[in-house]
Amino acid sequence: GQNIDQPTEMTATEGAIVQINCTYQTSGFNGLFWYQQHAGEAPTFLSYNVLDGLEEKGRFSSFLSRSKGYSYLLLKELQMKDSASYLCAVREDGGGSYIPTFGRGTSLIVHP
Amino acid sequence: NAGVTQTPKFQVLKTGQSMTLQCAQDMNHEYMSWYRQDPGMGLRLIHYSVGAGITDQGEVPNGYNVSRSTTEDFPLRLLSAAPSQTSVYFCASGPGQGSFGYTFGSGTRLTVV
Numbered sequence: 307g308q309n310i311d312q313p314t315e316m317t318a319t320e321g322a323i324v325q326i327n328c329t330y331q332t333s334g335f336n337g338l339f340w341y342q343q344h345a346g347e348a349p350t351f352l353s354y355n356v357l358d359g360l361e362e363k364g365r366f367s368s369f370l371s372r373s374k375g376y377s378y379l380l381l382k383e384l385q386m387k388d389s390a391s392y393l394c395a396v397r398e399d400g401g402g403s404y405i406p407t408f409g410r411g412t413s414l415i416v417h418p
Numbered sequence: 419n420a421g422v423t424q425t426p427k428f429q430v431l432k433t434g435q436s437m438t439l440q441c442a443q444d445m446n447h448e449y450m451s452w453y454r455q456d457p458g459m460g461l462r463l464i465h466y467s468v469g470a471g472i473t474d475q476g477e478v479p480n481g482y483n484v485s486r487s488t489t490e491d492f493p494l495r496l497l498s499a500a501p502s503q504t505s506v507y508f509c510a511s512g513p514g515q516g517s518f519g520y521t522f523g524s525g526t527r528l529t530v531v
Contacts (some may be wrong), residue, residue: 348523
């Protein structure tokens with residue numbers, strides 16, 4: 307199984323940059339996902355990392371270090387609509403099943 | 419292409435009642451899962467399936483049953499509802515391995531009184 311840890315809440319200013327960290331422990335790592343979830347809505351897929359390094363997608367980037375069990379999601383040029391919960395999820399090779407386990411999420415509040 | 423369709427969106431049950439939450443996907447995904455989401459607890463896995471005819475338990479399976487008779491459908495049954503099952507339930511589907519994330523249904527907000 308996995309232990310996934312991420313901060314409960316963060317606040318940032320519109321236009322700024324914010325980094326949301328995620329640490330994990332797993333025995334058979336098979337990929338890490340970041341999801342965004344607005345209040346009252348379903349999670350939506352943001353990014354995927356399986357190799358070490360940075361993946362960039364517009365204003366959002368995600369970094370992975372497998373040796374450190376560490377990832378971060380970087381959000382640039384923050385907008386008010388980025389206020390949401392950000393979920394880190396780790397997929398493990400569980401004897402042939404590849405079901406992601408989710409962290410508790412980081413609630414990001416963007417203020418003017 | 420509807421994605422993942424979950425019904426109902428809202429439901430109120432009395433303690434002891436049973437019901438089925440429906441989930442259907444039209445993306446031909448192998449993997450389907452049910453999660454519940456409670457404040458401060460994140461998404462917790464109830465049951466999952468890696469293909470038609472195959473199901474397995476997740477982290478919090480007690481009080482729930484599932485079946486997967488077709489690739490498309492993965493219903494979740496509450497056998498005898500309890501107030502502790504008040505939660506938001508999400509169904510999700512995905513292709514197993516690879517870089518594609520899970521696609522989630524819109525959720526069912528269940529209240530057990």
